Amino acid sequence: MSEPRKLEVLRAIVEDYVHSREPVGSKALVERHHLGVSSATIRNDMAALEDEGLIMAPHTSAGRIPTDKGYRLFVDQISAVKPLSPAERRAIQSLLEGSEDLDDVLDRTARLLSQLTNQVAVVQYPHLSRAVVRHIEFVLLAPRKVLIVLIADSGKVEQRVIDAGQELGDDALSDLRARFLAGVAGTPLIMLPQHLAAVLAGCGPAQRPAAVALSRALEALAHSSREDRMVMAGTANLARSNVDFPLSIGPVLEALEEQVVMLRLLSDMAQDPRGVAVSIGRENPYDGLAEASVVATGYGPNASAKVGILGPTRMDYPTTMAAVRAVARYLSRILGP
Amino acid sequence: MSEPRKLEVLRAIVEDYVHSREPVGSKALVERHHLGVSSATIRNDMAALEDEGLIMAPHTSAGRIPTDKGYRLFVDQISAVKPLSPAERRAIQSLLEGSEDLDDVLDRTARLLSQLTNQVAVVQYPHLSRAVVRHIEFVLLAPRKVLIVLIADSGKVEQRVIDAGQELGDDALSDLRARFLAGVAGTPLIMLPQHLAAVLAGCGPAQRPAAVALSRALEALAHSSREDRMVMAGTANLARSNVDFPLSIGPVLEALEEQVVMLRLLSDMAQDPRGVAVSIGRENPYDGLAEASVVATGYGPNASAKVGILGPTRMDYPTTMAAVRAVARYLSRILGP
DNA sequence: TTTAGCACTCCACATGCCTAAGTGCTAACA
DNA sequence: TGTTAGCACTTAGGCATGTGGAGTGCTAAA
Numbered sequence: 001m002s003e004p005r006k007l008e009v010l011r012a013i014v015e016d017y018v019h020s021r022e023p024v025g026s027k028a029l030v031e032r033h034h035l036g037v038s039s040a041t042i043r044n045d046m047a048a049l050e051d052e053g054l055i056m057a058p059h060t061s062a063g064r065i066p067t068d069k070g071y072r073l074f075v076d077q078i079s080a081v082k083p084l085s086p087a088e089r090r091a092i093q094s095l096l097e098g099s100e101d102l103d104d105v106l107d108r109t110a111r112l113l114s115q116l117t118n119q120v121a122v123v124q125y126p127h128l129s130r131a132v133v134r135h136i137e138f139v140l141l142a143p144r145k146v147l148i149v150l151i152a153d154s155g156k157v158e159q160r161v162i163d164a165g166q167e168l169g170d171d172a173l174s175d176l177r178a179r180f181l182a183g184v185a186g187t188p189l190i191m192l193p194q195h196l197a198a199v200l201a202g203c204g205p206a207q208r209p210a211a212v213a214l215s216r217a218l219e220a221l222a223h224s225s226r227e228d229r230m231v232m233a234g235t236a237n238l239a240r241s242n243v244d245f246p247l248s249i250g251p252v253l254e255a256l257e258e259q260v261v262m263l264r265l266l267s268d269m270a271q272d273p274r275g276v277a278v279s280i281g282r283e284n285p286y287d288g289l290a291e292a293s294v295v296a297t298g299y300g301p302n303a304s305a306k307v308g309i310l311g312p313t314r315m316d317y318p319t320t321m322a323a324v325r326a327v328a329r330y331l332s333r334i335l336g337p
Numbered sequence: 338m339s340e341p342r343k344l345e346v347l348r349a350i351v352e353d354y355v356h357s358r359e360p361v362g363s364k365a366l367v368e369r370h371h372l373g374v375s376s377a378t379i380r381n382d383m384a385a386l387e388d389e390g391l392i393m394a395p396h397t398s399a400g401r402i403p404t405d406k407g408y409r410l411f412v413d414q415i416s417a418v419k420p421l422s423p424a425e426r427r428a429i430q431s432l433l434e435g436s437e438d439l440d441d442v443l444d445r446t447a448r449l450l451s452q453l454t455n456q457v458a459v460v461q462y463p464h465l466s467r468a469v470v471r472h473i474e475f476v477l478l479a480p481r482k483v484l485i486v487l488i489a490d491s492g493k494v495e496q497r498v499i500d501a502g503q504e505l506g507d508d509a510l511s512d513l514r515a516r517f518l519a520g521v522a523g524t525p526l527i528m529l530p531q532h533l534a535a536v537l538a539g540c541g542p543a544q545r546p547a548a549v550a551l552s553r554a555l556e557a558l559a560h561s562s563r564e565d566r567m568v569m570a571g572t573a574n575l576a577r578s579n580v581d582f583p584l585s586i587g588p589v590l591e592a593l594e595e596q597v598v599m600l601r602l603l604s605d606m607a608q609d610p611r612g613v614a615v616s617i618g619r620e621n622p623y624d625g626l627a628e629a630s631v632v633a634t635g636y637g638p639n640a641s642a643k644v645g646i647l648g649p650t651r652m653d654y655p656t657t658m659a660a661v662r663a664v665a666r667y668l669s670r671i672l673g674p
Numbered sequence: 675t676t677t678a679g680c681a682c683t684c685c686a687c688a689t690g691c692c693t694a695a696g697t698g699c700t701a702a703c704a
Numbered sequence: 705t706g707t708t709a710g711c712a713c714t715t716a717g718g719c720a721t722g723t724g725g726a727g728t729g730c731t732a733a734a
Contacts, residue, residue: 002706025696040708043697061696061715139471139488149486149494151476157486159439159494235572236594239587249586250576257573339675362727377677380728398684398727 009045010054011078014066018316023063068281075278075317082318084326088116092330106231109331114234116323119311122262123231126305133187138177143167150221158221165209176207189222230259251288261286266296266306276321281313295320299328300335346382347391348415351403355653360400405618412615412654419655421663429667443568446668451571453660456648459599460568463642470524475514480504487558495558502546513544526559567596588625598623603633603643613658618650632657636665637672
């Protein structure tokens with residue numbers, strides 16, 4: 001029994017199953033692929049693959065389907081990333097070109113990726129770490145309520161309303177604004193805490209509570225804020241493939257809505273050497289995604305923010321991986337300097 | 338055959354069907370509700386109701402289910418809006434109190450409403466019309482690319498990146514900023530166009546192209562921008578009730594993702610005198626929602642922006658309407674002055 | 675106008691049967 | 705030792721058939 005042929009058989013099973021949605025038997029296999037041996041031989045190979053836990057039979061006399069482990073092996077060793085079709089390249093280019101602000105770019109990206117892959121697309125908001133503070137603005141909404149706006153040169157705008165901790169007049173707030181602005185304009189967001197401390201030190205005790213509150217809020221804005229949000233598109237694709245999620249797509253939708261879960265999942269995925277990370281079925285830490293796979297990769301500076309798709313374990317990995325990778329590249333280019 | 342009893346029968350059918358998910362027959366009806374007459378009498382009433390198109394039988398020997406028209410009559414004339422339970426009131430109050438910026442408020446609102454009703458919740462971004470310009474900011478991203486930020490005193494922040502139409506230095510942009518700021522600060526957003534025209538008139542020809550571009554962008558920001566976005570939560574509730582959407586929830590998800598469709602739908606819904614609008618089944622202009630109902634109402638100034646839920650036609654209208662109305666009220670209060 | 679009774683209809687479910695697909699095993703073969 | 709052919713065996717799934725129950729419409733009587 002030859003090892004290379006066994007892998008070839010696994011590959012054929014994965015490809016056929018992805019294509020037909022039905023367990024694939026030994027006879028069909030030798031017909032569709034010219035493997036040069038008889039079905040009996042294939043049966044032996046299949047038995048071996050089953051012993052290794054790479055494929056399984058839903059019931060006694062059905063064909064075989066790949067297990068999570070089988071998909072993993074397929075993704076890691078057998079499959080070659082398919083190049084995108086020219087039409088797809090064009091679609092990527094044209095759809096992302098006309099966009100305006102960041103929200104718009106991410107929104108379009110998600111839609112595009114979901115169309116390209118026929119799966120659910122998710123795009124995390126990019127990280128700010130390298131950006132520089134361009135401007136800050138305080139707006140008095142009520143005697144104690146202040147709207148804080150932080151503008152970074154990356155084109156990113158963050159805002160929050162806070163309780164100032166003390167009554168403030170317009171004048172006092174203007175003064176604070178001037179101080180803060182002078183102290184932090186041009187500062188990289190990572191360095192913000194230090195500069196804020198300096199500003200704080202220079203404040204008189206009368207404004208102390210407000211200054212502290214503002215400082216904290218700014219720090220929070222710069223640090224986390226929007227990085228823990230994401231954009232989503234193509235959930236309807238889940239329903240279309242209700243054959244793929246026999247139980248129910250409910251748990252999957254729940255996972256998608258719990259952005260915390262998804263973001264955690266995305267950042268925990270180890271980066272694959274080929275640039276695209278894949279998490280298959282029960283490899284996912286979340287139970288609701290036991291029959292789903294996630295294909296994701298980083299984009300932007302440090303590839304720190306993630307873009308990816310979620311679909312049934314039975315998906316066309318090579319094509320999907322190619323699409324995710326290509327979209328991430330375009331996205332990096334557009335958001336880049 | 339008494340007219341009041343017929344309505345009573347319709348009400349009983351709607352309530353039982355909503356509760357049990359199964360066609361309701363004459364015998365079960367007289368058992369569950371003490372109507373004081375026999376099942377045969379009820380059968381006569383039912384036949385009449387069916388003639389009027391208010392109920393229908395899925396097949397010859399099944400019970401009856403309400404038609405869209407039946408639900409409509411139920412909602413308009415029979416049902417009384419149920420008061421919320423104290424626990425629900427508390428949930429609304431506590432969940433919305435801790436929130437910070439607008440995005441956060443809307444996000445929480447959607448989640449809350451979806452939990453309260455077990456349906457999909459949608460919340461449109463509020464309109465700006467009454468708000469006043471608090472501040473504007475121009476940030477030079479590249480020689481011709483300018484990030485524009487518009488801050489309104491409602492706590493709303495809008496942003497966009499535009500092509501300035503000419504090369505600009507930092508100084509030139511600062512100058513423009515000062516001019517614009519002086520010209521429009523404190524202006525209600527509705528009045529913005531007039532004030533912008535005045536600013537434009539005062540600009541020298543050298544900055545003309547950029548000034549025009551900026552003016553246009555500001556106007557656009559103030560006018561439409563985010564009002565055509567919405568927040569959504571609870572899509573997983575669709576899957577849970579997959580019994581309710583026998584065909585597939587695909588079309589429904591599609592409609593939800595096409596925000597344009599949903600927003601159009603929401604704004605087209607006539608305001609009910611009781612303060613909550615309901616659109617039932619095929620009354621919806623969108624085919625994918627033929628088996629869905631939308632319950633929505635306005636909030637904020639003029640009740641111009643909408644908040645509502647989407648669910649199967651077979652839903653508990655009284656309770657749902659109460660929840661939507663209550664949430665809208667709280668929302669108005671929080672966003673109000 | 676309401677009621678009781680009855681024949682009728684149709685769905686849902688269970689049963690049994692049959693076929694197609696596919697397997698595992700054994701024995702022969704190169 | 706690896707490959708092949710053949711065969712008995714297993715199972716899902718389609719199909720026809722039968723049955724019980726729920727619910728209706730109609731008629732005639734109260």
